[in-house]
Amino acid sequence: MNILILGGGGFLGQKLALKLGASPTLKGKAITQVTLADVMEPPTIEAPFPVQTVTCDISDAASVATCVTAKIDVIYLLAAIVSAHAEEDFDAGMNINLFGTYNVLERCRALGTVPMLVFSSSMAVYGGEAKDPLGDHSYPNPQTSYGMQKAAGELLINDYSRKGFIDGRAFRLPTISVRPGKPNRAASSFMSSILREPLNGREAICPVEADFLHYYLSPRRCVENLVKGAELNAADIGQNRVMQMPGKTWSIAQVIDAMTAVSGPEAAKLIQWDPQPDIKQIVSGWRWDIHADKALRLGLNADDTFQDNIRYYLEDDKPND
Template sequence: MNILIIGGGGVVGQKLAAQLAAKGSLRGAPISRMVLADVVDPAPVNAPFTVQTTRCDIADAASVAQVVTKDTDVIYLLAAIVSAHAEEDFDAGMQINLFGTYNVLERCRSLGTKPVVVFTSSIAVYGGEAQNPLGDHTYPNPQTSYGGQKAIGEILINDYSRKGFVDGRAFRLPTISVRPGKPNRAASSFMSSILREPLNGQEAVCPVDGDFLHYYLSPRKCAENLVKGAELDAIAIGENRAMQMPGKVWSIDQVIAAMTAVVGPEPAKLIRWEAQPEVQAIVSGWRWDIHADKAEALGLEADASFEDNIRYYLEDDKPAA
């Protein structure tokens, strides 16, 4: 079993690689090789099988052809530019999020090997006039360029699977928190930074009110679900290859209370409340009444509590003192 993770240098890609390394097999076969590809050199991962790291720009079809080869059995397509970046730079969003996805799928079609392709979509596909509750069969009505590009990616996954070019599955990810590392250009970045930075003894800014509701999943659970997602049988998935990955809804006040319940009151004192209209303009169009009935029936899971999200960060990612 040869696995390629495109976006293997990112938070989710690294978590996924570690999960696969620990598991040692996928789809009933031992893993013989895993390739981590990204626009910058991914960090290596220790594993009982061969792990290679390389650079890949999915906006460049020739670069994609270098990493998607005839012996690639499973492709995780995680690479993308994030929401605020895609909104600011429409051309970059189209080249990477849309045409990058197309380049990967076209490479698979040209090889004729029908690999499993696991595509990470987003809850940003929901919005506008779509009626609550939202879920697997909600008609996408995204209100951002990023959401639109991800919705098109879902349609491509469906059609390339229908034609037999790939065995695709697309998962609409909740907001992943608490993410390690530094803030990125995602509009949702503050949903990690208001927890991560205080847990690390640093100040953070919250740009929305405490009653702001959102749909969350921890990085650890996301990686676990992506492993399970690759192993799903195509017949069980059905004709619609896109589905919502499970998450849970919490308010900003609730996630801060969860942090306080785990580590005490001091970190929350480092949060500064400061409205940011440019962030609010994006996140106000996001929806949170979301249900993941199909994925849950197929064995994917949400976190039991947001306290777990905090504990996972402390166990997996908090920098050493």
């Protein structure tokens, strides 16, 4: 299996590559190569198969053609302009999230090799007039341009699959927490930083109230689900290739309590509560009563408790002092 990860320099792309390296088969076949592609040369990883790193701008069809080749069996399309960034810079969001997706799909269609394509959609497709509870068959009424672009991407993935141009699978990712690294321009960035920073002895700002509910998944479980998503047989998925990836709903108070239970009472004292209207304006349009019936039936999983999310961060990602 020759695997291409678009967005391979991002934290999920890197973790996915490491996971493939640790268990180097997919659908019962040996992985022969992984290519990590991103707008900037991605870091390589240690693996029992050759790992290539390349630059690729998915908003440029010619650039896509250099890394999406007839040799590729499975494409992970994780590259994205995240929510707050896409809200600020409408063109960047359209060019990467919508037209970038289209460029990858068109390249697959032109090749005629019907590669598998695993697409990271988002729970940001929900919102507006869509009724709770939300899930696989809810009306996507996104309240951000990012959500709109992901919802349009889902439609493309389904139609290109129906037409036989790709074998597509699209997963609406919950908010990933605890996310390693630095805060990014996702409006949800604080949902990791209020845990990650205190766990590293640093202060963090919580821009919403303690009763703010949200739907979470750990990076470890998300990557496991992305691998399982590629392992699924197309026939078991059916004609609708889009589904919610499992997560669990917790309040800010609950995720902080989980941190305290795992790591002691000091960390929570490093959180400063400072409501931020611009962040609240975006995240208040997001939804939390979300169900992932199809994915759970197909064997994908959520975390058991948020204490697991904290432990996975400490085991997988916390920098050594």
